[in-house]
Amino acid sequence: MRGKIIDIHAHIWRGRVREDSALLLRAAERFGIGAIFVSALGSHVPDEEEVRELNDMTGALLREESIFRGYVTVSPEHGNALDVLKRGVEEQGMLGMKLWVSRRCDDACCDRLYRYCADEGVPVLVHTYAKTAGMLPGESTAAELRRAALRFPEVRFIMAHLGGNCYHGVPLIRDVPNVWADFSGSNCREDDLPYAVSMLGAGRILFGTDMPGACAMSLGQALGAGLSEGELELILRRNAAELFPKGGLSDVL
């Protein structure tokens, strides 16, 4: 494998920033990761103050360690959501928006955020996970992301976790070219990534881990998927660099 990997989906948890960032740095060293996109996680339904704290955590990390890139966490139902997004992008150096998980991504309250992301070229990371059991209140699925992406074709969305069950999620975005998919998370099935590549092509798949949750899982899935060198290059590095042109990722490439 040539070059280092770009991980477009990792986290730091509120109250664990030091521990989590240390784990992420160790993982980067061990697994050959050259850039890590992080967003901060906290309560399932955070208030405005908590969201500010989360983004300040991410912002501080970006200033401390050059390996990190950031998503601004935005809870779309908050009255100040657009200001939070603008501050994250324009003042804190965030490159993408992490839509918080407690409100579905096709809810009308997201529209003003998507309009800004379209105007400013800010990719939107959406947690999507259709579960047999244990859906969280407001948790998005691929079906909802499809609706949002069709309404906002100029916004570049990332469907996280291959939508949960990739066999149900990935086909829904096959004909929606402004949606990329990452295979981050704790789903270790051997054939999910090959299936996603067969549906979307390697050009719309992004490497992500969901650290500090998992890391080896995603890397193993990529290396074991039977992909060509060219396909791996796209998935592990080049697609992310193209999706985040302002990410300063040339060193990683």
Next chain:
Amino acid sequence: MYYDLSAFAGHWPFRRLRNGEIGAELEHLKKYGIGGGLISSLDAIFYNDPWEADGELAELLREKGFRAAVCVNPDLPHAAAELERHAGSAGAVRLYPGIHGYECPGASELARLAGELGLPVLLTARLEDRRLEYLLRQREVDILKWAELASKTPETRFLFTGFYRGELDMLPDPPENVWADTSGLCHDLFPFEVCAFPADRLVFGSMSPLQCLESAVINVPGELRDGIMGRNPERFLKGEERK
């Protein structure tokens, strides 16, 4: 040589497996220096008579370095008799209580019989992430109850397979005859640094081709591979006591 004590072959009814065919899976394992261990038939789980699939697998594995971990459903009326009849062809017994729907007391006699026959028992926590189940709903497998059963069946070696780290952490001091595999540890970052289960009784298990073999291998740090993928499974298969 490395070992995988929790590999599979066959068909999974809910999705296509690239390496489901036994020849493909053996080649796949070989790429990582895995030349021995236990392989189970996925088909056997769903057959009325599991031996229809397990017999074929045992034959295919002959002289390949691997043994078949044969499926036993204690609820089947002929389970004990069939186990006795086929014990010579089996390398282990594999239980799937989450799929076959029984509680651990129902398996205690079979576990004892397996021990008498010199066969270890693989206890399967789950075969699919429960969030991703399709059509089939697996029942929870309570690790503490099964550990208690194992403690009452001391002549039988148990391998607890597919349990997550949080579950294994509930057994910091497991019964002497209980081992665990690594197939549920892929969900964690640096799991071997924090897992409470005794490291000298952890063995490599991938659950490939259901789960990703490469992920399972990469997850084991280089300095631990000889133990977890080599010495420990050798000791388990030979029935050696804890070192």
